[in-house]
Amino acid sequence: MSKAFTREDTSDADEEELAPAALPTGxxxxxxxxxxxxxxxxxxxxxxxxxxxxxxxxxxxxxxxxxxxxxxxxxxxxxxxxxxxxxxxxxxxxxxxxxTDPSVHHGRDQVFFGATVRYADPQGQERCVTILGIDEADSSQGQVSWISPIARALLKAREGDVVRLQTPAGPQEIEVLDVSYPAPG
The missing domain is CATH 1.10.287.180 (Transcription elongation factor, GreA/GreB, N-terminal domain)
Structure with missing residues (x-):
């Protein structure tokens, strides 16, 4: 039979497309x-x-x-x-x-989930990211998922710390300039 008359099942492809982003084990x-x-x-x-x-x-x-x-x-x-x-x-x-309500960390200088972090890369260029959940992070808004490489490097760091970020071009050291959280409301 010609392939022109066979039906391809696309349901598996559709399911994979909308499959939840993988969470690290545990x-x-x-x-x-x-x-x-x-x-x-x-x-x-x-x-x-x-x-x-x-x-x-x-x-x-x-x-x-x-x-x-x-x-x-x-x-x-x-x-x-x-x-x-x-x-x-x-x-x-x-x-x-x-x-997890990030406002409970308001006033702290250590990076936890929900923090907005301003950091400088090795070239001195400043960037700002907010660490959010997998399903709510929008990179066009400067938001990153808490499992992203930049968030993993920043988590638990404090203002003034220099942390190592693994990039495709190799490791880079970035400096944490400012950490902020939303005010309790």
Whole structure:
């Protein structure tokens, strides 16, 4: 039989694409209260609003007859699978999340989860990163995951410490200039 008439199963590829980022063995999924609230709000929006709306469209499209050529039905079923996959992902991540409030470290000069750290690289260029959870870090906002190489190098350091950062170009020494945390609220 020609390959043109065989069906490739893409469900495994879809699952891998949305698979949770791997956590180091024996560690927890740390998350700030704000990050937890954002993920929970997304989950509730999917469950309470988006999924019922798509189910309604699929039900209406199915009642129109021939489903094989019905775009609303086919797209709706595909969208339902995407929503269900995201719901499963969010549910698993929230179940294993350990919410940690970084404001408890307010006023300290040691780097812990949730710290905003200003550091200087060997060329003297200053950079600033905030260490957050895997599911909430956004590199475009200067946020890094607590398991990233830069965060691992900075964790437990104090202002004024020089730490070793392993980069693809080789090890670099960076100096911690400032450590801050959000104020308790």
């Amino acid at each position: 560690t927890r999924n740390y998350m700030t209260p704000a990050g937890y609230a954002r993920l929970r709000a997304e989950l509730m929006q999917l469950i309470d609003e988006e999924r019922p709306r798509v189910v309604e469209v699929v039900h209406w499209a199915a009642s129109n007859g021939d489903r094989s050529e019905n775009g609303d039905y086919l797209y709706g079923k595909k969208r339902l699978r995407e929503i269900d996959r995201r719901i499963r992902f969010l549910t698993k991540r929230l179940e294993v999340a350990e919410v």
